[in-house]
Amino acid sequence: MPSSEEIFQKVQAALVDALGVEDDEVTPEATMVGDLGAESIDFLDIVFKLEKAFGINIPREELFPDDILTNASYVKDGKVTAQGISELKTRLPWANLSNFEQNPRVQDFGNLLTVNDLCRYVATKLK
Amino acid sequence: MRWFWIDRFEKFTVGKEAVTIKNVTLAEEPLDDYLPGHPHYPHSLIVEGMAQTGGLLLSQMEQFLQRVVLAKVAKADFFFLAKPGDQLRLTAKLVGLQAEGAFVEGTVEIDGKRQAEMELTFAILDESYGNRPFFIPRDLLRVLRAMRLFEVARTESGERIAEPQHMLDDEIAYLAANAI
Numbered sequence: 001m002p003s004s005e006e007i008f009q010k011v012q013a014a015l016v017d018a019l020g021v022e023d024d025e026v027t028p029e030a031t032m033v034g035d036l037g038a039e040s041i042d043f044l045d046i047v048f049k050l051e052k053a054f055g056i057n058i059p060r061e062e063l064f065p066d067d068i069l070t071n072a073s074y075v076k077d078g079k080v081t082a083q084g085i086s087e088l089k090t091r092l093p094w095a096n097l098s099n100f101e102q103n104p105r106v107q108d109f110g111n112l113l114t115v116n117d118l119c120r121y122v123a124t125k126l127k
Numbered sequence: 128m129r130w131f132w133i134d135r136f137e138k139f140t141v142g143k144e145a146v147t148i149k150n151v152t153l154a155e156e157p158l159d160d161y162l163p164g165h166p167h168y169p170h171s172l173i174v175e176g177m178a179q180t181g182g183l184l185l186s187q188m189e190q191f192l193q194r195v196v197l198a199k200v201a202k203a204d205f206f207f208l209a210k211p212g213d214q215l216r217l218t219a220k221l222v223g224l225q226a227e228g229a230f231v232e233g234t235v236e237i238d239g240k241r242q243a244e245m246e247l248t249f250a251i252l253d254e255s256y257g258n259r260p261f262f263i264p265r266d267l268l269r270v271l272r273a274m275r276l277f278e279v280a281r282t283e284s285g286e287r288i289a290e291p292q293h294m295l296d297d298e299i300a301y302l303a304a305n306a307i
Contacts, residue, residue, distance in 0.1 A: 017201075017202070041198045041199050041250060045201050047225070048230035051223060060226065
């Protein structure tokens with residue numbers, strides 16, 4: 001099991017490669033979409049690069065819970081319900097949802113993922 | 128102009144790898160027009176040739192019914208120019224596959240020397256992008272035959288693959304409707 005620092009370095013390298021950003025832009029707190037400018041097709045690239053770098057398999061639904069965010073029983077008036085938040089926490093235990101919970105608008109979910117979240121996710125796959 | 132930037136398949140292993148040949152000739156317009164006086168085969172067209180090689184490798188997995196588009200050139204490094212008379216050998220390896228896309232690693236060789244390396248991301252379009260097919264099946268079938276794909280294509284266990292029935296049906300229907 002690699003150390004947190006080793007995981008971060010590999011994730012950082014994958015993001016620098018996939019997004020054309022500088023090393024120092026890829027901080028643990030940086031958001032993938034807002035800070036690093038990732039677009040939807042970049043996530044496909046990032047997933048493949050992480051799979052290769054760590055020798056893991058990343059099913060899309062583990063990183064992108066579209067099925068929850070489009071499920072009428074978990075979303076009301078464009079916001080994720082308490083039940084939906086609970087489901088998200090179960091599905092994405094590595095994600096920090098504290099800010100999102102304050103105002104859980106579905107449209108904001110895409111900008112939730114940070115570099116740190118990605119590192120924590122990878123760590124769960126390497127256990 | 129025909130938008131084919133590969134001439135024929137040399138090897139095709141279903142869902143794994145495809146190798147194509149592209150012969151560079153001064154008869155092609157882009158060579159002389161691209162940088163007059165210094166004819167060479169533009170790198171962008173080599174990327175397109177790799178996209179066609181990898182895209183057909185991917186599309187074949189669903190009998191060429193999948194609508195596959197080149198979504199991102201994640202990497203493309205070129206080490207020297209391809210010039211008239213050169214023969215490019217393009218190898219596309221399918222290294223990642225998900226429902227919404229795929230990742231292909233490509234290498235190009237000329238006379239056994241590595242000319243280029245690239246990584247391409249493909250998107251597989253779903254119904255949200257409409258349901259219109261990219262190709263008329265009989266036309267694509269004719270191109271694939273010309274490129275000798277079905278002559279060289281094998282499954283991983285070495286079995287030949289047949290021309291897809293939906294393409295043959297389209298061809299037969301067209302011929303029947305246009306019979307003299």
